[in-house]
Amino acid sequence: MKKKERIKRRAAAIIGMVALILVSIPVGSCVSLARERGKVTALYYGSDDEWGLLEDLAWCSTEAANLATLADKYLPEGQADAVREARGALEQADTPGEKAEAFSALTVKVNALYNTLEETEMKEEDAKYRDEIIADYNSNADFISRSDYNTRAAQFNEILRTTPARPLAALVGIGEVEPFR
CATH class of the missing domain: 1.20.1440 (de novo design (two linked rop proteins))
Incomplete structure (x- = not known):
């Protein structure tokens, strides 16, 4: 009985770990996308460190x-x-x-x-x-x-278009950055 119970626990642990990995990949991608979008928009709006x-x-x-x-x-x-x-x-x-x-x-x-x-x-x-x-x-x-804004906006938009996490990103409000042209 103990061996069967250990196998069940191990299987549950493996299933739990796989579920966490499957959830963390798109969530991590969205966090990274949001961070990168923030860097790009800081070039437009400015930040504490830089003029926009x-x-x-x-x-x-x-x-x-x-x-x-x-x-x-x-x-x-x-x-x-x-x-x-x-x-x-x-x-x-x-x-x-x-x-x-x-x-x-x-x-x-x-x-x-x-x-x-x-x-x-x-x-x-x-x-x-x-x-x-x-x-x-x-x-x-x-x-x-000479601002890097347009280049960085285009790079971000390309990353956003090609990421598998795009549907989740759109769901949480991460959209493309409009260029300055």
Whole structure:
């Protein structure tokens, strides 16, 4: 009797261990996916350690506002409104794709306003300020263009598409990351 009982316990232990392994693999995959998704979204939203794309976009928006204010001193009323409207569109955009589209439009408007101001006679200090504004805007735009966000988002999305744990990941709310383009 003791031998049969030991065999039953051993069989139950083996079945329990197999069940735990079968459950832990997809759960562990989801935990890993959630962690990796968090790393990717930190490149967009920022974290305690790093600036994200949103901070760089905010700096560009601030520089655009500064340029519009400077333009108001020298250009006829309403000349800087296109930049203000583009800034508003950037602020209203919600998703990374919408932000990218709005940022592209803002950049076009900022460059057009800068070109107009460049042809306008200005005080030397204001001309220097105009050039500083565009240099700062372009510097932040450069940070945005060199961000790893799109590459990392594409890598994450590919991993998510190919993982066997995708149905469970979708069930717990782990979805693809939208690129910034």
